[in-house]
Amino acid sequence: MDTDNGTDFRIDLNADLGEGFGAWSMGEDAAMLALVTTANIACGGHAGDPRTMRRCAGLAAAAGVAITAHVSYPDLQGFGRRFLDMEADDLRDLVIAQTGALQAVARAEGAAVRGVKPHGALYNALARHPGQAAAVVAAMADLGGDLALVAAPGSEAARRAEKAGIPVVLEAFADRAYRPDGTLVPRTAPGAVRTDQAEVLAQVLRIARTGAVLAEDGTTVRLDAASICLHGDTPGAVDLARAVRRSLEEAGIRLAPALP
Template identity: 55%
Template sequence: MRIDLNSDLGEGFGRWELGDDEALLSIVTSANVACGFHAGDPTVMRRVCARAADRGVAVGAQVGYRDLAGFGRRFIDVPPDELADDVVYQIGALDAFARIAGDRVRYVKPHGALYNAIVHHEGQARAVVEAVRSYDADLPVLGLPGSRWLELAEQAGLRVVREAFADRAYTPEGVLVPRRHPGAVLHDPDEIAERCLRIVHGEPIPAVDGTPVRITADSLCVHGDTPDAVRVAERVARRLADEGVRLAAFAR
């Protein structure tokens, strides 16, 4: 068995640092790199792309709303044509730095509020699909299983990759519990690692209310901005390896 392990990286900005990109790049197989709209700046983007290329980690464009102050976690009612332009802009910016590092952007993953909005928001989901398709129709897209975003992407001929979150709680409907709700973010590395193993084996995990919910995934995400992100990623990687599950990037 094999699974991809991804993390959100490059989320610093100027003198402000967030997460341990160096440590996580030695563990994960795919890096969702901020493209300057919710976090990241040109220097951060170039550095993370270079480090990822050195370690053979696949670089993905983590595109989001133009919301530095809110870290991209606030819904913005952007007109679809403007949102599509914003997404193209972000992919292109990161792709430039990836190519300087001797690689290229390998996939696209929306960030934060945009990720959650296009689970159901038809107009914005179509806009992001059109942006990716027009930039490079061979780029895989990463998202929540059952989301409108992945449905439309598949209809447009894009390769879809289903994602599960290692350190986030789910509702009984299989969507993420909003961060403002108690228990939305998990912190126990052993609990998280066990949940990941169950997901990989196709077994149900407990939703936030205890209801069994089955999440189908090709990639597991460990958030890079949580305090124990490195310890969690290490524990997940070790637990999967101990059970014979190989970590491999889906986009390589």
């Protein structure tokens, strides 16, 4: 959430895209790119091959949408949703390699990568895992230190990145339930993913206007997020994204990338 004068609100809408491999694809990238302001493009860990990456980067560039590298554990079979206890140096090099690959592909399409957003189990691990958070932040520094890290509010990775002078974009989720401590309810738990459009729209407007969400127990959790994630791989994702964008615009909330 960003406010200029207390009444002027601005928010970024991001979506995880390019989540395909060969002839297989999980989402409607072109349709989502007409609705979001930032695209997190899978770059080979949980999904994404060179052709898919380049196609998605080209579509994003044509739509004027900002790009982040959606880095992940090397886990195609598990779609990056399984924790891997990787050595710090291996994880550091993995983030560099995946990001670098997308940077090269985006450059070929006349675009630039402006940030890094970890995916799935890696994203969750970076909330509390000091070793992996340190490895990812070190990779960001190795990449030049100018790419923004998209991270959960209050996460270990966000704290370390800010201390290292790495730009940080705090993020909240439109369609995920939250615990009272501000972490996401695990996907294996009932109600972890919100599917009711009215609930999603209410959560999005609350995040954009107040920087907070209601946790599963009804308590208010401060997030102060500058970007809201819409998942592009769920059934009805495009219709939901369209409704979210329309709701924000009707509420007078401006949409713009949060990346530097």
